[in-house]
Amino acid sequence: MRFLKLIEFEGDYFVYDVENVNLYKIEESLFQSIITNEISINDIIPLKENLVSISNERFLTNIHLNVAQVCNLSCGYCYGVDGEYGLKGKMKEGNALKAIDYLIENSGSERTLEVIFFGGEPLLNIPMIKIVVDYCKEKEKINSKKIKFGIVTNGTLFNKEINKYLNDYNFNVVISFDGDKETQDKNRPFRGGKGSYDSILPKIKTFLDSRDGNATARATITNHSKELLHYRNNLKEMGFKSSFVQPVTLSDYSKENYDIDEVSEEQNLKLIEYDKNEIKELLSKVKKRENLDDFKGSKYVLYLKQFLSKTKNTQYCGVSRSMRGIAVNGDIYPCHRFVGDNKFKIGRVDTKNDGAEEEFDIDFVNNHPQCKGCFAKYYCGGGGCIHNNYVKNGNIKELDQEHCIKMHHKIKSLFKFYSDLDINDRLYLVNELNFKFS
Secondary structure (H helix, E strand, O other), X not given: OOOEEEEEEOOEEEEEEOOOOEXXXXXXXXXXXXXXXXXXXXXXXXXXXXXXXXXXXXXXXXXXXXXXXXXXXXXXXXXXXXXXXXXXXXXXXXXHHHHHHXXXXXXXXXXXXXXXXXXXXXXXXXXXXXXXXXXXXXXXXXXXXXXXXXXXXXXXXXXXHHHHHHHHOOOEEEXXXXXXXXXXXXXXXXXXXXXOHHHHHHHHHHHHHHOOOOOEEEEXXXXXXXXXXXXXXXXXXXXXXXXXXXXXXXXXXXXXXXXXXXXXXXXXXXXXXXXXXXXHHHHHXXXXXXXXXXXXXXHHHHHHHHHHHOEEEOOOOOEOOOEEEEOOOOEEXXXXXXOOOHHHOOEEOOOOOOOHHHHHOOOHHHHOHHHHOOOOHHHHOOOOOHHHHHHHHOOOOOOOHHHHHHHHHHHHXXXXXXXXXXXXXXXXXXXXXXXXXX
């Protein structure tokens, strides 16, 4: 089946074969002739069928394990409401180990699994983290699996012992930090209201020094936030090799109890402009044959890999399929963002579950009327974040249109970027970013 999409973007004109992942740059005159039906698009675009890879994970491969539903910060935008998710406490050993059994039992033929320690602030329960890691090491040998570890932390509890432990076990570390003193202190204060920036900054720098900057900063953008380039530069100067910014999705509780709001329409336009500048900077570095390490964590590089490998992604994320969120009491949710909302509970780690997760296994790409006709559907995976959909629209199946607008712009920018590369540029990309053309 052919799905050809005409695209006009910043003075360039394209035909994109969505199903076969082929891009054709055309002249404006030809574009206009197609628009006016003087020429049939099917007559000028050859049918070039590719061996397309479809990414569609079905087995459980990772869990977010809420080892601590308590936190020492009081972030205004926290969707877990002070990290407690309506059920304050620390995870007990029984639930923690059963969660690992649940992961392994539902992983099917998958050989590489991941446990992401989450909260609240997970380092408030470091003894349980160590128990879980030891248990995973035992289970790896018995079940012929490799279990990796990750953690999302606010960085307040980093010390020499914890830093060494996270490094010894090769944890993938994400640090929630909002970039500068003014923003961090306003959005992420300690309990009681004292700013956290001055206390956390030296701890983060010491941690980053201990692993050559190999951690990711996650900055949340609100109505108070400054220019994105400002945050990116600050985080890079701190020593982070990777960082990303995420527009906030606020609960009613946050809106009612904190001086904070979602990003404005003007800020959304600036987010699009930021994306545009990022891809222009990547193009400039390729043309000048400069080092591309700063872009290895970029979404654009991920999309470029999909495009070149002819991979069609049919899931926005692994929600309820390859990932689940486990609450402190052992309740299971489609992902970590739903924890505590009993409408979305799909089981428990200590009982046999009845397939309730299938309710959230939504095939947006093939069944949602808007996604079916979208040229960017195989880069997005369809639907966007269903938790965002729920918070903004009250329905996991009702799309967040801001996400769609940004996604369209990203993929159009990607196509323009690719069309501006000559053969030598593309060979340079292959070498620098370590992936192959199909």
